[in-house]
Amino acid sequence: MKRAMVMFLMLSLCSVPLFAQNDRLTRARCISLEHVRGAWIMKVECVEGAGSIVMADNGQYHGDGIFSSWSQDKLRTTYGSLVPKDDARLEILQLG
Numbered sequence: 001m002k003r004a005m006v007m008f009l010m011l012s013l014c015s016v017p018l019f020a021q022n023d024r025l026t027r028a029r030c031i032s033l034e035h036v037r038g039a040w041i042m043k044v045e046c047v048e049g050a051g052s053i054v055m056a057d058n059g060q061y062h063g064d065g066i067f068s069s070w071s072q073d074k075l076r077t078t079y080g081s082l083v084p085k086d087d088a089r090l091e092i093l094q095l096g
Helices: 002-019 072-082
Strands: 029-036 039-046 049-056 061-065
Touching: 039 072, 049 072, 061 072
Parallel strands: none
Antiparallel strands: 029 039, 039 049, 049 061
């Protein structure tokens, strides 16, 4: 009986964080930012998974992947925080 209780406790401690809603991204980075007809598409990778945020020219946001259930406000702030800055340092690959 004790062994079963210990196993149940261990499984519940491991599985609860997997199902919890977490709006904070860990080590998120913008993989690509491209303009298509009528929208900007930002592809994002982070520890929690991958997804994309689409900002339409009319100001509406749409999330795919890990962002699919996020609200407009959360998408707007995340998109704004991940847009590359103008003063971002350009890294040139030195091959050879």
